[in-house]
Amino acid sequence: MSHTKKTRTTVDIYGKTYTIIGDENVHHTRLVASIVDDKMNEIHQANKSLDTTRLAVLTAVNTVNDYLKLKDDYDLLLKKIEEKEDL
């Protein structure tokens, strides 16, 4: 565990209040919360019958999917750099 100072940030996501404790600054945590809120609203617009739990789970599913795609791109880029350095 790190011993850096933790920040506590209160944010609203999809009508509920959350206190997020972490290493990130308040500005960053608010940005993350607003992205989650936007994504939940977006999925709600596409499928209005989903309850809040399902909306949040599907938001997490979408984001993990985006993460894995970006990770593939990142690894490709890293390989490209390593190949260049080998020349």
Next chain:
Amino acid sequence: MSHTKKTRTTVDIYGKTYTIIGDENVHHTRLVASIVDDKMNEIHQANKSLDTTRLAVLTAVNTVNDYLKLKDDYDLLLKKIEEKEDL
């Protein structure tokens, strides 16, 4: 919108069944679902009083946070490649 064939995959995440429709193959979608399920269990272990909706929202918050960190790393790497190419 793309016209590629969509796959439908049924997955279990934190005790509920979801049908995920997307461009990804079944194997990939199951991997994504298992990552979300693991994260929800992890957050539940750290804070057992959270209800499922809050757990799901905090899982989404964590995944978006991880995504943004990786995006920063990706952008740094891209900048590094561009600088090398300018030499």
